[in-house]
Amino acid sequence: MDWTERYRPQRIADLVGNGTAVRQMVEWARNWRPGDRPLILYGKPGTGKTSAAYALAREMDWEVVELNASDSRTRAAIERVAGQSAVTGSLFGTGRRLVLIDEADNLHGTADRGGAKAIVDLIRTARQPVVLIANDLYEVAGEIRTRTEPVQFKALAARSIVPRLRLICREEGVACDDETLRVVAESANGDMRSAVTMLQAAAIGRTALDLDSVRTSQKDERATIFELVGAVLRDRPDEELMSLAWEVDDKPDAIVQWLEGSLGQLPPASRCEAYPALAAADRAIARTFRRQNYTLWRYATALAVLGTARAAHGSGVHSRLTPPPRWGRMAQARRRKAARTSLMRKLGAWMGVSRAELREYYLEAVRSLVADDPEPIARTLELDADELALLTGDRERSAEIAGRLAKERREAEKAEKPKRRSAQSKEPAAPPRPAGEARDQSTLF
Structure with a gap:
C-alpha cells in the first residue's frame, strides 16, 4: 500500500505544520452557519490541504462529497454531483455535508465549460459548508476568489517533516538515523507527500536506510533542475552534465528556458556566446514537434546544456536561481x-x-x-x-x-x-437518526 495513503492524517492533531491555517479552518467550521463564505485552501502540493479538509470533516462528523480533477467538471456534472449535496443535509438530517472541490485552479478549457459559473452559483445557494482546494490562488477564477476566504498552506519546514518520517520508519520496522531522515526531508522542498514517497522508494527491500540508499531514491524535479543549471554554470565535465540532464524530469524545452533564465548570472560576453547554442537547441525542439521525431530531443538537450557550459567558462552561480522569467x-x-x-x-x-x-x-x-x-x-x-x-x-x-x-x-x-443564527434557532430540530444505521452510509442518493 502507498505510504502516503496509509499514513494520511486522520485527525487535526495529526497534521504537520501550518498551524495558523489549521486554526483558521477549525474556527470557521465551529462557527459555520448557512450563508458563510466557503474556504479556499491554497499552496504548494504536498502541504496538507486535502488531508486537512478530510481531518476537519472527520472531527466535525461531517460527511464529505468530493469533486476533483478526475471528474468531468462541466456545469451539468457539478450541479448533479455537488449542487444537491450543497443545499440538502445528510441522508438522515442529523449532520452536515462538506462539499469539497479539489483542483479549483484547473477549471479551464472545454472540458470544464461552465464549471466556474456553476461553482459560483453553488457558493451562492449552498446551505452546507464548502471548501475549495487549489495550488495557485490566482489561477482560480476571479468570481470564485472574491466569494471565498483564502487560507494559505505554506511549504513545510524540514524539521517538521522529520518526526513524521521517523514515525513511519518505526511503524514499518525500518531502521534509519536522523541525519538520513533530514536529507530526505530537505530534498522534498517542503512537500510531505514527496518526502514519504522518497522514503518508501528507498526502503523497498531494506530493513535499514543510510545516506547512500536515500540519495539514490531522490527524484525531486525542482531540486534536479537546480542542480543541473548550477553544474552547467560551473562548467562540470560533459559526462556529468549529460548524466544530470537525463535524470531531469523536465522536457528539453523547459531545460532551455531554465538555462536562458540563468544567463543573467554570466558576464555580457558569455551571454553572447550562450545564445547561439540555445537558439540551435530551440530549432531542434521546433523540428521535433514539426516532424514528430522525438529522437531530436537528445540533440536539443546536448546543444543547450553543453553550449551554455562552454559559454559560462565556469563562472559559477552568484545569486539565487529562479524559474524562467x-x-x-x-x-x-x-x-x-x-x-x-x-x-x-x-x-x-x-x-x-x-x-x-x-x-x-x-x-x-x-x-x-x-x-x-x-x-x-x-x-x-x-x-x-x-x-x-x-x-x-x-x-x-x-x-x-x-x-x-x-x-x-x-x-x-x-x-x-x-x-441568521437567531432565525435558525427557531427552526424545529432535525429528527433523530434511526438506531443501528451506519454512519458512513452513502448520502449521494
Missing part, C-alpha cells in the same frame, strides 16, 4: 485573460448584451462613464482589483477600491450572522 509573464497573461473574460461576462449579463456587442459598441463608452467614479459599478458587479483595473487603467486605484469594497462585504456578512 517568461513563466511569470505567462502567468500574468493568463491572469489578465481570466480577468478580461470575467469582466466581459459580468458586464454583458448586467447590460443584457452579448460579449461581442459589448466589445464592439459599448465597452469604450462604459470606460468613459466610470472613469471619474468607478466605485458604483465595482460595488454593483462585485468586481475584483484586476477586473476594475481593466476598466479604469489605474491598477493602484482599482486595488484600493476593490479592497475597501471586499472589506465592506465581509463586515456586512459578519453583521448578518447573528440574524
Whole structure:
C-alpha cells in the first residue's frame, strides 16, 4: 500500500505544520452557519490541504462529497454531483455535508465549460459548508476568489517533516538515523507527500536506510533542475552534465528556458556566446514537434546544456536561481485573460448584451462613464482589483477600491450572522437518526 495513503492524517492533531491555517479552518467550521463564505485552501502540493479538509470533516462528523480533477467538471456534472449535496443535509438530517472541490485552479478549457459559473452559483445557494482546494490562488477564477476566504498552506519546514518520517520508519520496522531522515526531508522542498514517497522508494527491500540508499531514491524535479543549471554554470565535465540532464524530469524545452533564465548570472560576453547554442537547441525542439521525431530531443538537450557550459567558462552561480522569467509573464497573461473574460461576462449579463456587442459598441463608452467614479459599478458587479483595473487603467486605484469594497462585504456578512443564527434557532430540530444505521452510509442518493 502507498505510504502516503496509509499514513494520511486522520485527525487535526495529526497534521504537520501550518498551524495558523489549521486554526483558521477549525474556527470557521465551529462557527459555520448557512450563508458563510466557503474556504479556499491554497499552496504548494504536498502541504496538507486535502488531508486537512478530510481531518476537519472527520472531527466535525461531517460527511464529505468530493469533486476533483478526475471528474468531468462541466456545469451539468457539478450541479448533479455537488449542487444537491450543497443545499440538502445528510441522508438522515442529523449532520452536515462538506462539499469539497479539489483542483479549483484547473477549471479551464472545454472540458470544464461552465464549471466556474456553476461553482459560483453553488457558493451562492449552498446551505452546507464548502471548501475549495487549489495550488495557485490566482489561477482560480476571479468570481470564485472574491466569494471565498483564502487560507494559505505554506511549504513545510524540514524539521517538521522529520518526526513524521521517523514515525513511519518505526511503524514499518525500518531502521534509519536522523541525519538520513533530514536529507530526505530537505530534498522534498517542503512537500510531505514527496518526502514519504522518497522514503518508501528507498526502503523497498531494506530493513535499514543510510545516506547512500536515500540519495539514490531522490527524484525531486525542482531540486534536479537546480542542480543541473548550477553544474552547467560551473562548467562540470560533459559526462556529468549529460548524466544530470537525463535524470531531469523536465522536457528539453523547459531545460532551455531554465538555462536562458540563468544567463543573467554570466558576464555580457558569455551571454553572447550562450545564445547561439540555445537558439540551435530551440530549432531542434521546433523540428521535433514539426516532424514528430522525438529522437531530436537528445540533440536539443546536448546543444543547450553543453553550449551554455562552454559559454559560462565556469563562472559559477552568484545569486539565487529562479524559474524562467517568461513563466511569470505567462502567468500574468493568463491572469489578465481570466480577468478580461470575467469582466466581459459580468458586464454583458448586467447590460443584457452579448460579449461581442459589448466589445464592439459599448465597452469604450462604459470606460468613459466610470472613469471619474468607478466605485458604483465595482460595488454593483462585485468586481475584483484586476477586473476594475481593466476598466479604469489605474491598477493602484482599482486595488484600493476593490479592497475597501471586499472589506465592506465581509463586515456586512459578519453583521448578518447573528440574524441568521437567531432565525435558525427557531427552526424545529432535525429528527433523530434511526438506531443501528451506519454512519458512513452513502448520502449521494
